[in-house]
Amino acid sequence: MTEMVNEQNEKDVYVRAYTAMVLSRTFDKKIVTAQRQGRIGFYTPSIGQEATQVGFSMALDQKDIIFQYYRDVALMIHRGVPIEVILDQIMGNEEDESKGRQMPSHYTAKKYNFMSVQSPVATNLPLAVGAAYALRYQKKDTVVVATFGDGSTSTPDFHAAMNLAAVFNLPVVFLCENNGWAISLPTDKQTKVEISEKAAAYGMKGIKVDGNNFIETYRAAMDAVERARTGKGPTLIDAISFRMGAHSTSDDPSKYRSESVEEGSEKDPITVAEDQLKSLGYLNDSLIAKIKEESVKIVNDKFDIQEKIPPPEPKTMFDDVYAEKNWIIKEEEDDIL
Numbered sequence: 001m002t003e004m005v006n007e008q009n010e011k012d013v014y015v016r017a018y019t020a021m022v023l024s025r026t027f028d029k030k031i032v033t034a035q036r037q038g039r040i041g042f043y044t045p046s047i048g049q050e051a052t053q054v055g056f057s058m059a060l061d062q063k064d065i066i067f068q069y070y071r072d073v074a075l076m077i078h079r080g081v082p083i084e085v086i087l088d089q090i091m092g093n094e095e096d097e098s099k100g101r102q103m104p105s106h107y108t109a110k111k112y113n114f115m116s117v118q119s120p121v122a123t124n125l126p127l128a129v130g131a132a133y134a135l136r137y138q139k140k141d142t143v144v145v146a147t148f149g150d151g152s153t154s155t156p157d158f159h160a161a162m163n164l165a166a167v168f169n170l171p172v173v174f175l176c177e178n179n180g181w182a183i184s185l186p187t188d189k190q191t192k193v194e195i196s197e198k199a200a201a202y203g204m205k206g207i208k209v210d211g212n213n214f215i216e217t218y219r220a221a222m223d224a225v226e227r228a229r230t231g232k233g234p235t236l237i238d239a240i241s242f243r244m245g246a247h248s249t250s251d252d253p254s255k256y257r258s259e260s261v262e263e264g265s266e267k268d269p270i271t272v273a274e275d276q277l278k279s280l281g282y283l284n285d286s287l288i289a290k291i292k293e294e295s296v297k298i299v300n301d302k303f304d305i306q307e308k309i310p311p312p313e314p315k316t317m318f319d320d321v322y323a324e325k326n327w328i329i330k331e332e333e334d335d336i337l
């Protein structure tokens, strides 16, 4: 939600941002462990991208619409999506908004203006542009956001979306969460120039930002969102971060990657945030320990509760195929059930 930082509220807004980052990190570690225990099928962690996502989220209004990708747990947490909603999707249980029909990490959270994640990367970008066109036509004061990784900039959909958004001067912000890799392919095998430089080719503003620094990302996002909201057109933000772990729980980065970023190191965005907030006098070691402890309890408790929810009834697979069930669906339903 938009959190215009001023002298009065800066401490609260920044500590809330830090708390969301910690909760997301705790959540990621829990889910990766749960996957190894066979309790979860698959997961795409956001470890290393927390500052990018939270800094960006701080600049958005609740009415803004997000066409997110599969790695945006910190963004969802900061925007207020309950942990239960995220868990239900990952577990594909009967409370999952998608009724267990999507693979894990393909979130939807309609109430919080998160659209559904799609598996083919960058297909969310033209959808975001189309939505922005429609919303402007309806004279709505809504900014539309598309998030994606550096690898997604190699797809035709990225170029089509950027071009259309610029030509029609649409209220869109493109956030490239540049974690340096597209599974095993490094960014320098995706592009010869900086991703932010590509914006110029389409006639839009490009901003490169340190995505490990939530305050810098927040400022860049405020600029981009303000441009979109005031009719100045789309912006591409290239937020540079590190993918601290594997691409997904199906990936083994030791096969292709030698360097690593350790948790707690000076490159870890959560360490960066702790240093920043300590020097501002907003955090100290005991508050940090308390926030971390509470986040472990929240995640463990919610995991244990959501894990007990059964999968959707088989009959629900015939729901929502069409607005009204036609004879084909009814016949299939009768055959199977």
Ligand SMILES: Cc1ncc(C[n+]2csc(CCOP(=O)(O)OP(=O)(O)O)c2C)c(N)n1
Residues within 6 Å of the ligand: 071, 119, 120, 121, 148, 149, 150, 151, 152, 153, 155, 177, 179, 181, 182, 183, 247
């Ligand atoms: C169009 C398409 N091509 C290939 C894939 C397989 N794939 C899934 S994730 C991924 C890497 C995407 O990397 P990036 O966009 O940088 O995002 P990251 O996962 O690094 O955050 C690929 C190639 C896909 N899902 N869709």
